[in-house]
Amino acid sequence: MPPNNRRRILLAGAAGAAAGLAPLRHASAQAPRFPSQQMTLIVASPPGGLMDNYARMLAEHFTARFGQTAVVENRPGAGGIVAIEALVKAPADGHTMLFGSTGMYFQARVLYRKLPYDLDRDIAPIAIFPTGPLALAATEKSGIRDYKGMIERARRERTLMGNYVKGSYQQILAENWNREHGCKFEMVNYKGEVPMWMDMATGQLDVSIGSYQAFAKVRDQGLRPIGVTGPVRSPRMPEVPTMIEQGFGGPISRLEATVVMIARSAVPAPLLDQLGKAAVESNDTARSRAMREAMGIPDGVMGREAALRLWREDGPVWIREVRALNLPVD
Template sequence: MKNILRCLALVFVLAAQGAMAQPYPNKPVKIIITYPVGGPADQIARELAMGLTQNLGQSFVVEAKPGASGSIGTAFVAKAPADGYTLLVGAGAPQTAFPVFSAKSPYDGVTEFSPILMIVDVPNVMVVAPHIKAQNVKEFIELAKTKPMTYASTGTGSSTHLAGEIFQLETKVKLTHVPYKGATPVMTDMLGGHVDVSFLNLSAMLPHIQSGRLRAIGLTAANRSKALPDVPTLTELGIKDITGSWYGLLAPAGTPEAIVQTLYQAANKYFSQPEVRARIEAGGSDLKLLNPQQFREAIIQEKAELTELNKILKLRIE
């Protein structure tokens, strides 16, 4: 009997050691997005999930946890086990802006995360609703000085909110901010004539611009977009703007370096393919592909810049 028990114990030990020795990932991985399904974060997360699934041979599943300017999903991943099985497609607003503007942010945005890969930069595009007759930024400014105007954003403290605030500072017009919980409801209300203008991610607005349902009049980027070469940047028009969005892959702080590198190499390999790059850029985004160290430095720098900006804007999310 003792020999049988010893054999059984040995079997269990060997089985446990075998399970521990299995390479990462050995079970499905969740990728959390902080905005509703259908928006830019969802689009890039599903592209990422497809690439990681292909390259690592395990299922990567996208799960939305929207709300509170993206802070709900971000806080969820910040507190998740650092084992590589709960990841975040982070964005600039919840990652760096919310901790700056919030009176009680549940996270710092830097210390709780291990950056893996900054995937894309996405400029914001100034778009007017169909009922607004302005054909360009100059005409919009003239119109806004004669009547009350509203602008929509994907949430207080988001880059789409900041773009509108900076636009008002630069042009001396007054717009009333209407925050939403994501890009999809903004587009619905713009098409319905319920809000006048927005500064949403180009990747979210592009299909509606290309179809002619919404009119793009300016871009918050240093250079014109390949997807909209005829739309001038606000900088070209003499309007200073530093806003835009990024989307990238992060894990909870303390995730083993081997797992971080596995994910970085697999994701970078996928997005480096010419056909994938072409598809991303055709959708209005610019591939960045910053490595973990570069990504961390970019997050720290952006948070510092937003801290300085808020000395002027004095925004506070309660």
């Protein structure tokens, strides 16, 4: 090839390459940076409970991790409907997330005839925040000293049990005991865990189930721990046997209520993965370690893969068990 022709080809190729790179540089310059604004963590409960504590821990971590302020916005009420509706009305850009319970995501599909959103279509899981063993407690004046004693008392007389989400793990347990053992548990509903434990401390309830952290604040006000949920004892109350150790069995005994952070399903999957990884990174923060130690939670935050597995494997079990209880539908 003549030198002049070769030079013209090389110059043309270089010009073409430069022309091809220019749009890439332009596209890169225009690519949205995340996060580009304040991040909001909606919490489906009032301040003070486990869910709220997790959200505030993560807001602190996200603020440091992403360099944008993350704030907590408490939206309790209507069994989580208020909170989820606020989420699905927010832009699907990953800046808004929600902390809620498995009951809000699974049981609600059975308990409500019509919801202002589609739980299959509108939301996607990001990360799991374990609750650890939940405390089953009774008031001293009830005379209940253990799990079997609770069942025996509830067979004889009406026994008031606190609840803060319709179709919750607590309600599933109570309805199961009513059906299987002929008990007379009656649910008293609250807008969050903290007010439930406050009424336990003043003797307005007989038994309740909730996080160790919230229970510990009122434990010395006439309350007695009589069991814990799940297969292992609480590291904060190793002397208290699990309900399973005391004879509680069946499919429901293997389920564990947990807190799950979600976002709108329209948020791009890579961004959901990024948020899940950032949530898992919070396990290494001093605040997260101290919180898990104080609350008796042995496991750390689990990311998107675990959350998707929960959706796929445990979700159908929750739905089936709630449907089998034939609870009233709103």
